[in-house]
Amino acid sequence: xxxxxxxxxxxxxxxxxxxxxxxxxxxxxxxxxxxxxxxxxxxxxxxxxxxxxxxxxxxxxxxxxxxxxxxxxxxxxxxxxxxxxxxxxxxxxxxxxxxxxxxxxxxxxxxxxxxxxxxxxxxxxxxxxxxxxxxxxxxxxxxxxxxxxxxxxxxxxxxxxxxxxxxxxxxxxxxxxxxxxxxxxxxxxxxxxxxxxxxxxxxxxxxxxxxxxxxxxxxxxxxxxxxxxxxxxxxxxxxxxxxxxxxxxxxxxxxxxxxxxxxxxxxxxxxxxxxxxxxxxxxxxxxxxxxxxxxxxxxxxxxxxxxxxxxxxxxxxxxxxxxxxxxxxxxxxxxxxxxxxxxxx
Amino acid sequence: xxxxxxxxxxxxxxxxxxxxxxxxxxxxxxxxxxxxxxxxxxxxxxxxxxxxxxxxxxxxxxxxxxxxxxxxxxxxxxxxxxxxxxxxxxxxxxxxxxxxxxxxxxxxxxxxxxxxxxxxxxxxxxxxxxxxxxxxxxxxxxxxxxxxxxxxxxxxxxxxxxxxxxxxxxxxxxxxxxxxxxxxxxxxxxxxxxxxxxxxxxxxxxxxxxxxxxxxxxxxxxxxxxxxxxxxxxxxxxxxxxxxxxxxxxxx
Ligand SMILES: Cc1cc2nc3c(=O)[nH]c(=O)nc-3n(C[C@H](O)[C@H](O)[C@H](O)COP(=O)(O)OP(=O)(O)OC[C@H]3O[C@@H](n4cnc5c(N)ncnc54)[C@H](O)[C@@H]3O)c2cc1C
Numbered sequence: 001x002x003x004x005x006x007x008x009x010x011x012x013x014x015x016x017x018x019x020x021x022x023x024x025x026x027x028x029x030x031x032x033x034x035x036x037x038x039x040x041x042x043x044x045x046x047x048x049x050x051x052x053x054x055x056x057x058x059x060x061x062x063x064x065x066x067x068x069x070x071x072x073x074x075x076x077x078x079x080x081x082x083x084x085x086x087x088x089x090x091x092x093x094x095x096x097x098x099x100x101x102x103x104x105x106x107x108x109x110x111x112x113x114x115x116x117x118x119x120x121x122x123x124x125x126x127x128x129x130x131x132x133x134x135x136x137x138x139x140x141x142x143x144x145x146x147x148x149x150x151x152x153x154x155x156x157x158x159x160x161x162x163x164x165x166x167x168x169x170x171x172x173x174x175x176x177x178x179x180x181x182x183x184x185x186x187x188x189x190x191x192x193x194x195x196x197x198x199x200x201x202x203x204x205x206x207x208x209x210x211x212x213x214x215x216x217x218x219x220x221x222x223x224x225x226x227x228x229x230x231x232x233x234x235x236x237x238x239x240x241x242x243x244x245x246x247x248x249x250x251x252x253x254x255x256x257x258x259x260x261x262x263x264x265x266x267x268x269x270x271x272x273x274x275x276x277x278x279x280x281x282x283x284x285x286x287x288x289x290x291x292x293x294x295x296x297x298x299x300x301x302x303x304x305x306x307x308x309x310x311x312x313x314x315x316x317x318x319x320x321x322x323x324x325x326x327x328x329x330x331x332x333x334x335x336x337x338x339x340x341x342x343x344x345x
Numbered sequence: 346x347x348x349x350x351x352x353x354x355x356x357x358x359x360x361x362x363x364x365x366x367x368x369x370x371x372x373x374x375x376x377x378x379x380x381x382x383x384x385x386x387x388x389x390x391x392x393x394x395x396x397x398x399x400x401x402x403x404x405x406x407x408x409x410x411x412x413x414x415x416x417x418x419x420x421x422x423x424x425x426x427x428x429x430x431x432x433x434x435x436x437x438x439x440x441x442x443x444x445x446x447x448x449x450x451x452x453x454x455x456x457x458x459x460x461x462x463x464x465x466x467x468x469x470x471x472x473x474x475x476x477x478x479x480x481x482x483x484x485x486x487x488x489x490x491x492x493x494x495x496x497x498x499x500x501x502x503x504x505x506x507x508x509x510x511x512x513x514x515x516x517x518x519x520x521x522x523x524x525x526x527x528x529x530x531x532x533x534x535x536x537x538x539x540x541x542x543x544x545x546x547x548x549x550x551x552x553x554x555x556x557x558x559x560x561x562x563x564x565x566x567x568x569x570x571x572x573x574x575x576x577x578x579x580x581x582x583x584x585x586x587x588x589x590x591x592x593x594x595x596x597x
Contacts, residue, residue, distance in 0.1 A: 043483065048581035082581070104459070128483045132462045135450045144534040147445045151543050160540055163356035163441040170535035181545040209459035209493040211475060218485025227485050230582050252583055284582040286573075305580055307573060313560060323576045324560040325569045332573075335566035339574060340585055 029189040031090045035069025036120040039113075040089070041130055044077040051283065051304065052125050053077075054087045054185035059123050059152055059178050061088040061186040066154030071120060074196070076113070085193035088186030093196050102210065103129050107136040114141070119174075126177040134177045145175040150182045220254045225271065225278040228254035230286075231303075233273055236260045237289015237310060241267075243333040244288065250340040251286070258290050274299035288329040292317030346469050346476075346494075348380035349430040350403065351421070351449070352387040354394040356441030363393035368436035370401045370507030372500045375467055376434050377402055377508075386424065388417035388525050394441065399518020400510040406518060409525035418448065420525035422455040430495065432476060437463060437499040446499070453497045461490060463501040 040060040042053040049057075057075060064071035075089035084092050095109065110133065114122070124134040126148045138145035146168065151158040157172040220228060233256035234244045248255040257267035259274060273280060275298040285303040290296060292308075292315055300306065300320075308321035309332050318324040325332060350373050355366035376383040385406040387395045390413045398406055409420045425433065438446030453460040466479040470491060480488040481501040561572060577583050 045484070046581065046584070103462075128463060128481070131446070135445075135447055136460075138447065139450045139454045145445070145447070146535065147447070158541075158543075161442070161444050161537060163361070163444065164358045165356060165361055165540060166537050167540040168443075168533070168535040168537050173534075182543075184546060209496060210461075210490055211493060212489075212491040214489045215482070216487045216489060218482075218487075220485075223485040229484055251577075251585065284577070284580065305576075305582065307576060309569070309573075313562060318560055319558075321560075322558055323572065324558070325564060325573065326560060326562045327564060327566060327569050331566040332569050335570035336573060339567070339570045 027189055028085065029191050031064075031070060031072045031192070034064070034072035034090070036064075036067055036071045037091075037117055038064045038071050038073050038121045038123065039117065039119045040073055040075050040123045041110075041125070041133065042075055042077040042081075043125060043127065043130060044079070044081045047079050047081045049081050049083055049087055051185070052127060052180050055180065055183050056123050056125055056178060057084075057088040058185040059176075059183040060121070062152065062183065063121050063123075063154060063172060064090075067120065073191070074117070074119070075193070076110075080195075085190040086186075088188075088191055089193045090191045091196050092193050102213070103132045103136065104210075107133055107140065110137060111140055121172065122175050124175075124177040126179050131177055134175060138175050141175070143175055144173050145177070146170070146173055147177045148179050149176050150179045152176075152178065152183050220252050221249060223254050225254060225256055225273070226281060228280070228282050230254065230284045231256045231273065231280055231282045232286040232288065233257055233290060234261055234267065234288050235290030237291075238329050238333075240330050240333060243330070243337065247333050247336055250337055253286065254282075256280075258293075258296055287317050287321070288333070290317050291315050292320055346380050346432060347428075347430045348376040348383040348432045348434060349425070349428070350376045350383060350385045350398075351433060351435040351452075352385045352395045352398055352406070353436065353439040353448075354387070354389055354391070354441055355439065356394075358440070363441075365394055365397040365401070366436055366440040367507065368438075368440070368500055368502060369398070370510075371502070371504045372434045372436055373398060373401045373403050374507050375464075375500060375504060376432075379432065379467060379469060386421065388420040388424075392520060392522075396520065397510065397515070399520070400512065400515030402508050402511075402514055403518055406520045408520060408522050410522060411525040411528065412530065414530040415528040416531045417525075418451045418455055419528060421452055423526060424523075425452070426456060432467070432494055433458070433497040434467075435497065435499050437501060449497050449499050456497075458495055458497050459492065460497045460499070461492060462499045464498045465501050465504045467498065 038060040040056045044053055060073035064073045072090040073088055074091040075084055076093045076095055078095055124130040146157045146159050149157045149159050156169050157176055158167050158169040161168045230253045232248050232251055232253040235258040238244050256273040257271045259272055261267050262269050262272040275295040279299050280303055282303050284305040285300045286307045288309050306321040308317040308324045309329050310318050311328055313326050352369050355364045357364050385398045385403045388409040388411050392408055411420050435449045438444055461478055463481045464478045465481050468477045470477050474494055476492055476494050478490045481503050482488055574585055
């Protein structure tokens with residue numbers, strides 16, 4: 001049986017739901033002849049928009065909609081990703097070259113893009129490769145840049161300087177990097193996200209000084225909890241910790257725990273999620289047998305998606321979850337392990 | 346291998362006291378491991394803050410005196426092009442000045458050197474003229490890079506911790522003052538003013554994109570497992586089934 005809390009009705013609901021996205025098409029917002037363009041450079045790793053990516057698009061939307069005549073937001077990303085239009089992109093350019101393609105080479109490709117598109121703004125995330133790219137472009141273009149912007153309106157951009165004691169402000173320059181959680185993502189009518197084919201960037205050029213390079217993906221099992229993007233946590237409702245650890249590994253998730261579990265010595269103190277443990281920045285949180293005490297919920301306030309497995313329908317964690325399974329964790333864990341093993345063969 | 350560490354005058358974010366930025370103390374530890382005779386270089390008007398560097402083990406420090414508000418890049422570039430170090434190590438961004446993190450890039454352009462950002466480790470390659478580096482990437486990923494020297498690298502906060510500050514070392518280190526080239530004070534392009542505190546956006550649960558928050562009561566465990574995996578894949582959190590088969594492909 002499925003209970004749909006949104007409508008407060010109890011009953012059977014067929015199908016997986018959530019087909020609205022397709023039905024939206026009639027309502028798509030189309031900018032056919034923009035007066036100018038704003039380029040939003042996205043990390044979009046694994047073909048997925050992160051919250052930060054959506055904030056960069058939100059910043060783009062803000063600048064595009066405030067400018068006279070109306071501008072178009074062009075997303076530049078390594079590979080196709082879902083939800084670009086919903087996040088505010090009018091156009092999209094697939095640059096190719098993989099998630100972490102050589103940045104020096106990418107800067108050259110982007111400079112070429114700058115000459116053909118002459119955008120009014122370039123927006124980057126103040127984050128690893130994008131922050132690097134933005135600075136290379138500012139130097140090559142000999143243009144001012146505001147980095148790590150923490151306040152953005154159509155009229156001014158502000159960043160902290162002098163060790164955070166002072167701030168620099170000015171009209172938004174052409175080049176900016178934006179700090180995470182500073183600009184709201186876009187939440188209005190979906191945009192077109194039309195793929196621009198002609199300008200696809202080839203990022204084959206590499207930094208000639210680099211002789212060899214190899215990317216080592218992060219290991220979720222040893223990653224710092226605060227850094228993890230997906231955390232699976234055990235609470236007092238978990239008794240089979242062997243299954244729990246195997247499940248965390250199979251899900252490629254970073255293991256966490258409630259305080260009760262850490263107090264009992266079943267998990268290390270570093271694994272504690274919550275007000276007196278680690279406050280997560282994960283996108284997704286999977287809680288097994290956790291009641292959802294306020295101190296615990298504080299630690300996951302920023303998690304966009306929550307899955308709960310709990311025997312108690314009335315647990316606060318069930319209320320917080322986007323997907324709640326009212327079932328014994330000791331039964332669900334082996335079923336998950338079985339399913340994930342099957343997928344491997 | 347000859348290594349130089351670029352130092353900046355930092356400000357403590359709370360007290361405003363002159364300090365050496367913590368990242369540059371980490372840079373010193375990294376440089377010392379490669380070259381016990383490495384030296385520090387700073388262009389500025391006073392030794393405030395940078396004078397702490399010997400306390401973190403830096404054997405010597407060259408201070409190029411330039412007027413306040415003069416762009417330090419020409420002075421640094423002139424000095425470095427004479428002394429030709431194999432590796433120039435800098436913090437990824439200052440803490441107490443402009444703090445834009447642009448200086449290493451401007452220097453790389455001026456000296457025509459390659460730049461690798463956000464490194465957490467550095468080692469000398471056995472064959473001459475190359476270095477091996479580890480670069481921190483988002484989400485805990487790393488990139489191992491073998492690179493031709495000379496080069497500029499910037500240090501990421503995840504690099505090994507700095508040595509503790511020692512007064513005995515601070516006294517032993519030598520500071521040499523040299524006059525840097527004179528230059529015009531570069532006017533700031535943007536207005537600066539005292540900072541206003543602005544809270545970050547609250548991170549909120551996105552119940553709608555979660556599908557309205559469904560509670561599935563007492564399902565068969567296998568159905569529950571399938572729902573959870575579907576959910577994770579639909580949201581793009583993990584591509585478990587495809588990824589799982591891809592990893593097995595790699596293994597054989
Ligand atoms: C000052 C202060 C700070 C605190 N800081 C933190 C903190 O940082 N982090 C933290 O976690 N807590 C913190 N706490 C403790 C917090 O209040 C709760 O006591 C704790 O989070 C409860 O952990 P739990 O949900 O695992 O255990 P319980 O409260 O025992 O809940 C267990 C849950 O598992 C369910 N369950 C039971 N059996 C099963 C089963 N077989 N299958 C599935 N579900 C099952 C139950 O229905 C219940 O919902 C703090 C408390 C105080 C006073």
